[in-house]
Amino acid sequence: TLAGRFTDILAGIRGRGRVDEKDIAEASRQIRLALLEADVNFKVVKDIVADVKNLALGESVLKSLTPGQQVVKVLRDELARVMGESAVQLKIGKKPDVILLTGLQGSGKTTAAAKLALLLRREGKKVLLVAADTYRPAAQDQLVSLGAELNVDVWRGKTGQTAIDIAAAAVHGESGTQPDVVIVDTAGRLHIDNDLMAEIVALKSAVKPGHILFVADAMIGQDAVNQASAFDDALDFEGVILTKLDGDARGGAALSIKRVTGKPIMFVSTGEKPQDFEVFHPDRMAARILG
């Protein structure tokens, strides 16, 4: 663990009482190693190391800690600061409030749509799921099946309709179900696929969602920054759903995404069952990344 690394290197400089340049050089190396191993983007790591160095050398650190403890505290505080101070709530607006889910192939959007529907229904909201992925084989079947298991209505439009047709119809009340919230599942797409990025931008214009959530896999590596920046530039999303946190991926992508886009992680998916879904807690993520 990172705390373990610090205990080793800084054990030898216990007597000095404040952190100096030489202490910080070795500590910086260990911080870089730990964060890169945790999949934090290398540019974000550079920024964090520089910030920690300035803060640790500064006067604002507690005098009651050893130099090693001071550096670890500064790093923990800095990670917590970057991740965000507290959980960010999804505020459901006037009905029908539309939530648009987007992200790369296989990130967990369809599953997340169903899970978010369950969470909102437990908060007393009537939800309509919209199966607007017209590309992937059996994608609409997948959401219909998930909806049936949860007793949540699913709108799939007619065969041959485009994603925009299907979503617009649902948002304009054609399903006849009068939902409080409409959750639109979309096809996975690459941020460098101009046609599909144009499609999702057009879909946003057509349905004017109250919320756009970027769904990202917790095991992504350095590419997280490329993906998230591109989607944020195109759509100005509100927040992120981080999936597959039930694995042992450290999830450094979460830190990179938050640091680069400024957008909060709002929900996490922690398994394959519909209940495996909760509001994100920034402090827990910082602890996980540090290992």
Add this chain to the structure above:
Amino acid sequence: VFGRGVFDDETWDELEEILIGADMGLTAATEIIDRIRRDALRHPPGDSGELKEMLQAAIAAEMIPAPILGKHDASLTVIFLVGVNGTGKTTTAGKLARRFADAGGTVVIAAADTFRAAAIEQVAVWADRTGAYLVKHKRGGDSAAVAYDAAAAAKARGADYLIIDTAGRLQTKAPLMEELKKVKGVLTRELPEAHLLSWLVMDATTGQNGLAQATAFAEKIGLDGLILTKLDGTAKGGIVVAVARATGLPVVMLGTGETEADLIDFDSNNFAAALLD
């Protein structure tokens, strides 16, 4: 960095960052850069083009040559596709079915993901598109039982290829890994004469957890190779370099898109060149 004419400490740091940015991991990146730095002392590169070639060759040298599919005596080749959730196993099953059909082979596909919503419907579309014969049970059924029936069908039909599509599973889930071992056990028992290949399907966007995935699957069920998918994105898939160093596993093919044609053979030089682009 390749555009500048001068090689200094900053050059080596920047080259290391390219490798780290490609998800190679700090250990592999540092070792590769240290090695070419020593080589550069003995044979200084004349220009940045030559430096790029040295780095490309060093990366390619880390990769294990992919075995040529089809060079064996067995009449039936079984491809056992495994991996964590969402990496592209089912789509890859479809792409393989297309490749084998184009080569004139008869293909059987086992819809052995009996867990996920619409998994069977999804692979059924691929079987339909490629003319493969699909063996499936009801959702919620026993995955090993599907594999058993598919093995029987492959034998009965004299199939050339049997592709097993399995459910995605995180390597940390012991009961799911045990299930996979049981499914493979059925295949080895029922088709002892077949050429059985277990391939881990990995997403090119995966970070360092990819190494944990490869070692866990290799340890539990044994692997013969990797298929790296979604290389049509911006991720470089450098994690396979760390996997090659740790496990000696070759990358056999690359997924480069979502249609059945988007599957190419792995070539270490092309892969290294693309990584540095």
